[in-house]
Amino acid sequence: xxxxxxxxxxxxxxxxxxxxxxxxxxxxxxxxxxxxxxxxxxxxxxxxxxxxxxxxxxxxxxxxxxxxxxxxxxxxxxxxxxxxxxxxxxxxxxxxxxxxxxxxxxxxxxx
Amino acid sequence: xxxxxxxxxxxxxxxxxxxxxxxxxxxxxxxxxxxxxxxxxxxxxxxxxxxxxxxxxxxxxxxxxxxxxxxxxxxxxxxxxxxxxxxxxxxxxxxxxxxxxxxxxxxxxxxxxxx
Numbered sequence: 001x002x003x004x005x006x007x008x009x010x011x012x013x014x015x016x017x018x019x020x021x022x023x024x025x026x027x028x029x030x031x032x033x034x035x036x037x038x039x040x041x042x043x044x045x046x047x048x049x050x051x052x053x054x055x056x057x058x059x060x061x062x063x064x065x066x067x068x069x070x071x072x073x074x075x076x077x078x079x080x081x082x083x084x085x086x087x088x089x090x091x092x093x094x095x096x097x098x099x100x101x102x103x104x105x106x107x108x109x110x111x
Numbered sequence: 112x113x114x115x116x117x118x119x120x121x122x123x124x125x126x127x128x129x130x131x132x133x134x135x136x137x138x139x140x141x142x143x144x145x146x147x148x149x150x151x152x153x154x155x156x157x158x159x160x161x162x163x164x165x166x167x168x169x170x171x172x173x174x175x176x177x178x179x180x181x182x183x184x185x186x187x188x189x190x191x192x193x194x195x196x197x198x199x200x201x202x203x204x205x206x207x208x209x210x211x212x213x214x215x216x217x218x219x220x221x222x223x224x225x226x
Contacts, residue, residue: 034214043115043201043217044154087154096213097144097205098167101154 004088009106012082018075020105022088025069031092033064034099035073037084044087044101047073078109113138115204115218123224129190132221136183136204142166143185144215145177148199157200160185189223197225 005023012018024033034049048055048062050071055062061074075082087104116135124130136143144167145157156169160179177187183204189196199222203215 041199041220043203043219044215046214046216049214095167097142097159097161097215098156098169099144099146099154099215100156101146103153 004090004102006086006088006102006105008103009108012075012078012107012109014080014109014111015077018078018082018107018109020073020075020086020088020107021070022073023070024088024090027068027090028092031090032096033062033068033071034089034091034096035060035062036087036089036099036101037082038087038104039081039084047086078107080109080111083107083109115202115216117200117202117218117221119221120219121222121224123226124192125226126192126194128192129188130192130223131186131188132200132202132223134185134187134202134204134218136185136202137216140204140206140216141183142205142213143179143183144203144205145185145187146201146203147171148201148220149195149197154201157187192225194225196223198223 035047036044038044048060050062064071085104085106087101118133142161144159148154159167163179174190179185199220201220203217205213205215
C-alpha cells in the first residue's frame with residue numbers, strides 16, 4: 001500500500017470549513033483513498049473514500065487531484081464534535097480489510 | 112442496524128495469564144478484522160477473518176490468535192500476557208464480499224490492562 005503524509009495537527013474555527021490535506025505521491029492505479037477519524041478513546045469512524053473522482057456524502061467531501069498524488073478532506077461546517085484524529089489511508093481493492101494507519105492529523109475545532 | 116459490539120469493554124489481567132475478547136459484527140457482515148492500538152505503535156492490524164477462515168494476518172507473535180464462528184462473531188485470544196500487550200483492542204466489520212472497496216465499521220474497543 002502507498003504511504004501517506006499528513007500534517008500532525010491543524011486548528012479550525014467552529015462553523016468554518018476544515019480542509020485536511022494528505023499526500024500520497026506513490027499511489028498506484030488500483031489504490032483507493034480512505035478517510036477515517038477517531039474521537040478520543042473511541043473506535044475509528046469511516047468518513048469517505050474515493051478512487052479518482054471527487055466524492056461527497058453527508059459527512060464530508062473528498063477532493064482528489066488529477067494526478068492522484070494528493071487529496072483533501074473537507075468538513076464544510078466544522079463543529080466541536082469534529083475534534084478528532086483524522087487518518088488518510090491508501091489501500092488497494094481486496095486489502096481494505098487490513099488498513100494501515102499512520103499517525104494522522106489531530107484536528108482541533110475551536111469555539 | 113446495530114453497530115459492532117465488543118465485550119468486555121475493560122479488562123485487567125496479570126502477566127502470564129490469557130485473555131479472550133469477543134466481537135459481534137454488524138448483521139450481514141462476514142468480514143471481521145482486529146487491530147491493536149497503543150500510544151507507541153498506534154493502530155496496528157492483527158488479523159482478518161472471513162467466513163470462519165483467517166484471510167489476512169499482521170505481524171504479531173503466535174500468542175495472538177483468533178477465530179470466527181458460523182454467525183460471523185469473532186473472538187481473539189492472547190496467551191501468556193506481557194505488559195506490552197496493554198492496549199485498546201478494536202474489531203471492525205465489513206461486508207467483505209469479493210475485492211471491492213468496502214468501508215470498515217469499528218466497535219468501541221476493549222481496553223486491556225496487563226499488570
